[in-house]
């Protein structure tokens with residue numbers, strides 16, 4: 524069926540035509556209200572840690588091979604029974620808006636310097652996990668993040684940017700950036716994992732009910748030499764089912780596959796008779812953030828408060844007035860800066876040469892794109 528409200532049909536058609544002929548940053552296009560999300564892209568890095576228990580478990584796995592497998596469990600989902608995986612990073616990143624809002628939606632386009640802070644509390648000895656996010660570039664949009672669990676000595680540092688194009692009625696999104704997961708082992712040595720990001724295809728655009736399908740492959744390369752290759756396919760490809768993947772794990776210096784894991788990364792776990800035996804949707808843990816009124820002026824939910832209210836409550840005049848106010852303020856700020864010969868100073872990240880990422884990438888000749896940012900270690904104290 525068509526998900527576009529009758530009153531917005533012509534503006535949706537115009538928007539889709541604009542996407543089809545547009546080259547550049549899609550996030551800057553104005554879209555009809557029904558497709559707007561009240562959530563900024565600076566909140567998306569939280570998807571990496573909505574299973575803080577699986578994140579912490581990586582640090583306590585027994586050896587190089589088990590650590591690679593536990594990274595995979597956290598990344599794709601945990602296998603309970605053959606062909607059943609519960610919620611994990613992929614599901615959060617790529618299908619959670621469909622779960623919560625009925626379809627993929629257009630996120631708020633972060634301003635330069637926008638911040639997002641939060642944490643997942645310690646529970647059952649897993650330790651506390653904290654998140655620091657900063658919008659480090661506006662044109663093109665790039666979001667940098669740092670997630671850490673200090674008691675388990677594990678962290679994830681990365682950045683996310685996108686290059687979009689239009690093909691065959693779908694939006695194709697090539698992700699730029701990557702993430703590096705670091706564990707400090709009990710002997711003080713570090714083990715690192717380079718995580719590359721999959722290509723996206725956004726389907727269902729014409730009907731106004733967009734959803735993401737992952738395509739091609741992404742990789743997780745460990746400094747131990749273990750490599751995971753994750754191949755993605757959707758309907759009509761190797762398994763014929765939507766959101767399918769096949770992950771292959773190879774040991775150091777070898778191409779012979781030691782573990783193969785396959786299934787659908789978004790699935791609610793069902794047994795062979797189709798009964799739900801484990802409702803995985805309840806397992807994700809929302810990040811805890813400070814109350815909006817206690818947040819600083821650059822913190823995402825405070826900055827976008829009235830725009831989000833307008834979108835949530837259907838008051839689109841409020842949403843668009845407030846959005847214009849924020850955008851004009853930004854333009855003025857940039858003008859003032861250039862008149863004064865100044866540039867915006869980032870708070871938590873600095874552009875880096877990405878030496879460790881490139882070293883890991885060379886092991887399996889992986890290609891990296893986009894700039895690399897390094898966390899400065901000066902995040903807020905999050906209680």
Ligand code: 0T9
Pocket residue numbers: 549550554558564567568616617627628629630683685694696698725733
């Ligand atoms: C990093 C993720 C990314 C961000 C989003 C393409 C997209 C912006 C980037 C890649 C996260 O780890 C994972 C998930 C969803 C991605 C977004 C989906 C999306 O549609 C937007 C783009 C900019 C649009 O809003 C296009 C217009 C829209 C009407 C289609 C729904």
